[in-house]
Amino acid sequence: MLSVRFWQQTDLPELMRMAAITAWNITPPDDKPHTRFETVATNAQQSLLRVLNAPFGNAVVALDGSRPVGYFLVAVQHHDKTGEPYGYAADIYVEPAYRKSGASKQMHALAEEYLRQLGLRTLTNWTHAHNPLGQKASEKHGFRIHMLMMSKDLRSAQSRAMTATP
Numbered sequence: 649m650l651s652v653r654f655w656q657q658t659d660l661p662e663l664m665r666m667a668a669i670t671a672w673n674i675t676p677p678d679d680k681p682h683t684r685f686e687t688v689a690t691n692a693q694q695s696l697l698r699v700l701n702a703p704f705g706n707a708v709v710a711l712d713g714s715r716p717v718g719y720f721l722v723a724v725q726h727h728d729k730t731g732e733p734y735g736y737a738a739d740i741y742v743e744p745a746y747r748k749s750g751a752s753k754q755m756h757a758l759a760e761e762y763l764r765q766l767g768l769r770t771l772t773n774w775t776h777a778h779n780p781l782g783q784k785a786s787e788k789h790g791f792r793i794h795m796l797m798m799s800k801d802l803r804s805a806q807s808r809a810m811t812a813t814p
Contacts, residue, residue, distance in 0.1 A: 718742035720755035737773035
């Protein structure tokens with residue numbers, strides 16, 4: 649039987665390990681040849697620590713007995729136009745053997761209650777376009793498209809421009 653609770657210092661090694669795995673798993677396939685797992689892991693672990701050390705940053709941990717098998721990392725950010733604080737789902741991971749066990753639902757529920765108690769009315773997250781499972785999971789938890797971030801590969805535009813003839 650899984651349980652959830654807020655993170656404790658003793659969970660940190662497992663949270664660091666899971667942060668590295670999830671960051672690598674969501675790294676766009678086109679980016680993987682240009683980086684290393686260690687670099688992605690270090691950046692993810694630093695991000696995890698920044699959130700946990702930020703005011704009101706927190707993590708909900710899913711446990712099998714006393715062993716962490718998942719986590720949901722939340723931060724409090726401020727809207728760039730209104731200044732209103734809102735919750736940000738910074739990261740989530742559930743060990744493969746525990747997926748579809750209800751762990752994610754339980755973690756979301758506790759994190760959302762925490763953010764409500766802080767007086768927040770909105771929770772957001774970023775889900776990469778190349779991550780349809782993450783998009784589906786977000787929708788399952790009630791997230792809807794709020795903004796759409798787009799990118800342009802400058803290398804391909806530059807190469808087209810350099811090879812164009814006048």
